Amino acid sequence: MTDKRPLITNTKCECGHQNPVGTVLCEACGKPVDGEEQLSADNLEMRYDGVARRSQRVNPGVIDLVWNFFSSVKIAIYLIVLTLLGSMLGTVFPQESTFLNIDASTYYQETYGTAGEIYYKLGLSHTYESWWFVTLLVLIGASLVICSLDRVLPLYKALTRQKIRKHRQFLTRQKVVLVTELQDEPEAWVARLVKPLQKKGYRVRTEGGALLAEKHRFSRWGPYVIHIGLIIFLLAVLARGLPGLNMDQHLAFQQGEAVRIPDTTYYLKNEKFTVEFYTEEEMPKEFRGTKILPKLYETKAILYECTADCTDPSKEPKLAEVARHNIQVNSPLSYNGLKAYQFDYDLTPVLRSVQPELTNSESGKVYGKFKLDMKNPQRTFQAGPYTLELKEKYMDFGLNDEGQPVSKSPYPNAPAFLFLIRGPDLPAGGQQYFYFPKQVDKEKFQMEAINDKLGGSGRFLELEVGSMSDVDFSESTAYLNIRVDRAMPFVWIGAGIVMLGLVLGFYWQHRRIWLAIDQGELVLGGHTNKNWFGFRREIVSILAKADLTVDEKSLDNGGGLA
């Protein structure tokens, strides 16, 4: 099955080393493996030290083909470019996730016209959650892992198994080369170089008249460290989709009520919300009288954790306080990864309960007082000799098309209560009485007229609230943004590792000097990955310590690098 491919048999170097397929430079002596390449005089290709990448195999199977696809840097670049273009599409119009309450199916068309409609229909209003975008990210992730493994392991092996004595061609085809006469005794001269090299930070190994000096090899791992960081980053982003790792919701907290935070065992209570504005004196002149500037938004919040009866709706949950914080802008309540940010507020008072008195409108006699809750009220009340039975309750009183009383919303905007009162001097079946706690509703809905009709002209009972202290209402509603993002630390760790890799790769260079003295001739080759100018200077200064004066420029063997 191999006869369709060119038979590559000539991978054995003249030094006797058997190289794997795909090797460019002999793993042992550094001589080019390819016959044609041996005849050339150009600079050597030093990528990955000329070793074969893992994916370069003679007979790739299916697994190898998949592996090879992802190990290609070309593919990786295409993927990155595609991802960049895809991300750009997501920035044309705001993404759906940036809005709190919109109907996306109509919003885009209404706001941006036909273009918006097409944008929405193409699914670009949620680009970053779309299957194709996630697929691109996954492919990049795969490419990152496989590219790295495909290169880092062979490179690691090549760099840890370096031979000191290299082939002459390997040395003379580097980008830094020196070939010169040298009459000194080889071993002694080489020994003289060791100290100055070490002083410059090189690790030096010698073998007879040959020498290998190397420094900052770790900078070669920079790109792979970056890749590890990116992989952690990608995995962390991926993990945000797992249940419980990420939450972002906006909830309303009416003052004085512990509200359950969905999908958690936490309850949060808004004890008091305050908004303060700058006074005229505090503002600069040009703002006075024209602007209202808020100074403080603060929600006094208590966080509770449910300890028992949490899910059973027939029981009251048992709560234990776990945290307390005055939430201000940029100062969220933070507990165990859960954060509550100040987001919005509403100062519309919401009626919670009233304590009306049953009075005799003729004699002025007060029979008694009872507490009437807006939500889940008691059904019967006793006031003196009178029993009041709550028959109907309307939170937002109104009349429907047929003229029947209904509630227009579940919110206590215009609460109304229908009582059946029984007691002395009343008809045997009792007397009906409509009660509107809010003064404005009493007038609007003509409470008196209704009750006159219900109770007849002889009615003498009224429900009235004595003072404001008998009215309980929530002064405010605080809107908080509740967030949990447990994947975030890993995003930061990933980003930190990327930074570390960048620093490793950018601020240090891997420098190597090979040197051999044979028959009165010194052959020196040098390789680094950047700052060739500095590298040549360093070599010149080191050679000078061994009484060898070299012109810096003469070291440059071309290759177009400074």
Next chain:
Amino acid sequence: MGKARKPVQIIILFVILLLGGYAIGSSVFGGDGKPKEGGKAPSFELLGLDGQTHTLNEYKGKSVVLNFWGSWCAPCVKEMPALQAQWEKWKDQGVVVVGVNVGEDQMTVENFVKLVDINFPVVMDSGRDAVRSYGVSPLPTTFFINAKGRVDSIHIGQLDLGTLDDQIRKLVEP
């Protein structure tokens, strides 16, 4: 290059396939977490008017017509007789109609049930948990859930007797 090379390659590719498959899968099928037609109906645990806690699970094996309503919502009120009629017609054939009241208190719900004269099970979603997990926004919204616990269809807006009957028939005789 040791002998472990091939297995290592396979393991790495497998892990990538697994993680990638999960990521892509959740972006395709996960959506916004709201139930879709054909998707699994989210479970709920709500207090019924009978004082008992009711869950979706207890209707397992039955077709469920889950109707979200509020006493203040006029179309909800109007469709109640149709729901009641279909409940009476189908209850012996493995169909249960469940009314989910959205955010009102017990008294309001009790009075309403008495007023419109319905006797199918009614549960109260006072914390709007089911509303959230079912992604209900306008009322009424009705979910037709088959015996396997999957959402067969979703109807937003008022139901009339005819459509209701057709939908239930589809549930019972697929």
